[in-house]
Amino acid sequence: MTKRTYRFSSAPVDVYFDANFRQLEKLVDKKKGIIITDENIFSAHHSKFKNWNVITLKPGEQFKIQATADSVIEQLIALEADRQSVLIGVGGGVVTDLTGYVASIYMRGIRFGFVPTSMLAMVDASIGGKNGIDVGEYKNMVGIIRQPSFLFYDSSLLSTLPEKEWSNGFAEIIKHACILDRPMFKLLESTSLDKLRKKKSLLDDIIRRNVHLKSGVVKRDEFEQGDRKLLNFGHTLGHALETQYELTHGQAVALGMIFAGWLSAKLLGYKDLNRLETTIATYGLPTRASFDVEKVFNVLKMDKKRVSKTMNYILLSRTGKGEIVQIPVEDLRGYLTEFNALK
Ligand SMILES: NC(=O)c1ccc[n+]([C@@H]2O[C@H](COP(=O)([O-])OP(=O)(O)OC[C@H]3O[C@@H](n4cnc5c(N)ncnc54)[C@H](O)[C@@H]3O)[C@@H](O)[C@H]2O)c1
Numbered sequence: 001m002t003k004r005t006y007r008f009s010s011a012p013v014d015v016y017f018d019a020n021f022r023q024l025e026k027l028v029d030k031k032k033g034i035i036i037t038d039e040n041i042f043s044a045h046h047s048k049f050k051n052w053n054v055i056t057l058k059p060g061e062q063f064k065i066q067a068t069a070d071s072v073i074e075q076l077i078a079l080e081a082d083r084q085s086v087l088i089g090v091g092g093g094v095v096t097d098l099t100g101y102v103a104s105i106y107m108r109g110i111r112f113g114f115v116p117t118s119m120l121a122m123v124d125a126s127i128g129g130k131n132g133i134d135v136g137e138y139k140n141m142v143g144i145i146r147q148p149s150f151l152f153y154d155s156s157l158l159s160t161l162p163e164k165e166w167s168n169g170f171a172e173i174i175k176h177a178c179i180l181d182r183p184m185f186k187l188l189e190s191t192s193l194d195k196l197r198k199k200k201s202l203l204d205d206i207i208r209r210n211v212h213l214k215s216g217v218v219k220r221d222e223f224e225q226g227d228r229k230l231l232n233f234g235h236t237l238g239h240a241l242e243t244q245y246e247l248t249h250g251q252a253v254a255l256g257m258i259f260a261g262w263l264s265a266k267l268l269g270y271k272d273l274n275r276l277e278t279t280i281a282t283y284g285l286p287t288r289a290s291f292d293v294e295k296v297f298n299v300l301k302m303d304k305k306r307v308s309k310t311m312n313y314i315l316l317s318r319t320g321k322g323e324i325v326q327i328p329v330e331d332l333r334g335y336l337t338e339f340n341a342l343k
Pocket residue numbers: 038040041044059060061064091092093094095097117118119120121124125126127128129130131139140157158159160161162165168
């Protein structure tokens with residue numbers, strides 16, 4: 001187990017890499033710790049939770065809601081949790097987002113940390129301090145930015161991650177490579193999901209690298225005034241597609257990245273669109289899908305990143321270099337139509 005501390009403006013976060021779940025008790029006294037997890041993770045790893053206080057949630061995004069937070073709060077009261085208690089979210093992004101949220105409001109805020117168990121939570125959701133819940137159809141509508149005290153990485157937990165969840169994480173990893181890390185893009189190009197899953201050292205290396213990349217961006221811009229926007233690469237169209245079609249987050253972001261890559265070639269002379277398509281396909285993600293432009297445009301133009309009549313769109317000047325480009329909202333409709341008509 002190795003420790004590295006990331007100092008954000010609001011608080012430091014201790015990150016433990018190459019850890020083993022058993023070592024968690026070295027960080028948090030079992031009498032003070034309360035684990036929050038979901039039924040899938042609990043049943044896949046039940047022996048690990050022995051002698052810990054555990055609150056188990058129903059799995060799935062549909063439970064990332066206030067009613068679940070209320071039920072957790074009631075269980076915390078029943079467990080007599082107090083200001084010395086530490087909540088530990090052991091799970092995917094749903095569990096970590098909810099745990100951070102509850103910990104931030106219970107008794108006006110108690111300590112919390114995360115043990116991410118999905119690839120997406122390891123490289124994205126658990127990093128950066130955004131915690132919250134969905135309200136009706138509005139994702140992450142209510143929440144708070146507050147850093148966890150620690151992140152604890154045991155990549156052996158991934159052994160039980162369902163097949164289809166892997167590519168969600170890799171969509172974000174490809175995103176990080178595109179906007180910030182050309183060498184990592186080359187590394188991803190040179191290997192595959194299957195190979196990475198079989199080689200723990202390489203997988204650990206990729207996880208560590210992505211934690212470092214995202215933490216660096218967040219550190220420079222904790223409250224999303226500038227650089228943190230780069231992390232939206234692929235997500236503007238991605239979110240719009242995700243709300244309109246039956247796609248996983250990773251699939252939607254993959255399509256969003258292809259559109260952004262295509263637009264980057266058109267507007268910024270980006271030359272690696274073919275490489276981007278090949279890499280996205282290598283990680284089990286789609287590269288083309290036709291969609292209803294009007295329907296998707298109507299959702300897209302309401303995006304949070306819109307500033308009056310222009311949109312801050314994230315494009316690439318080259319692999320490893322994301323750029324924030326202001327695009328008139330009306331132009332986007334034309335670009336989407338042109339893109340949708342390809343092949
Ligand atoms: N806070 C942030 O900055 C941020 C960033 C990105 C995403 N998110 C949030 O993350 C959530 C998505 O995260 P996710 O993809 O991890 O979803 P998830 O938490 O729903 O996990 C996906 C599925 O995999 C299962 N699972 C997870 N780890 C497992 C393991 N090791 N073994 C067996 N099953 C396992 C879960 O039970 C679930 O069924 C969304 O709610 C999204 O809004 C937050």
